[in-house]
Amino acid sequence: MSKHPVDENCIFCKIVAGTIPSACVYEDEEVYAFLDVNPISRGHVLVVPRGHYRTLLNLPAGTGEALVSAMRVVAGALMEHCGCGGFNCISNNFSPAGQLVFHSHWHVVPRFDGDGLSAWPGGKYKDDTEMRQLAESIKERAAPARRRNL
Numbered sequence: 001m002s003k004h005p006v007d008e009n010c011i012f013c014k015i016v017a018g019t020i021p022s023a024c025v026y027e028d029e030e031v032y033a034f035l036d037v038n039p040i041s042r043g044h045v046l047v048v049p050r051g052h053y054r055t056l057l058n059l060p061a062g063t064g065e066a067l068v069s070a071m072r073v074v075a076g077a078l079m080e081h082c083g084c085g086g087f088n089c090i091s092n093n094f095s096p097a098g099q100l101v102f103h104s105h106w107h108v109v110p111r112f113d114g115d116g117l118s119a120w121p122g123g124k125y126k127d128d129t130e131m132r133q134l135a136e137s138i139k140e141r142a143a144p145a146r147r148r149n150l
Contacts, residue, residue, distance in 0.1 A: 004051030026045075040117065042110065043110040047074060
């Protein structure tokens with residue numbers, strides 16, 4: 001029996017369990033990474049925790065560190081093998097952000113000069129006051145959560 005929580009209906013849980021085949025590029029006790037079957041660019045990898053956690057907000061302490069460590073290894077291997085000049089690490093959380101599979105995961109996307117991909121359009125705040133007020137409001141809400149995680 002797995003020490004990680006599993007959702008029997010989750011495609012990523014099935015991939016981690018080996019019941020759906022994948023092209024694995026990295027694995028350890030906490031993380032499984034495999035090539036995306038619909039790549040944004042050649043070498044696009046999905047990095048997932050072995051346990052079923054719906055979003056970043058559900059990850060237990062320590063799992064994030066394991067994921068970042070795995071992404072560093074995968075990204076370095078991609079740069080060496082694919083010859084990409086850079087990479088994006090992207091995690092979509094909840095439907096409005098584009099999350100399609102509700103098993104927390106990160107996309108490591110190799111980037112090449114002139115590849116035509118764009119991360120997102122830039123925007124502006126109305127003025128410095130609006131930006132400072134927003135920052136303060138977020139900071140106030142983050143403080144209790146930060147204290148809980150210490």
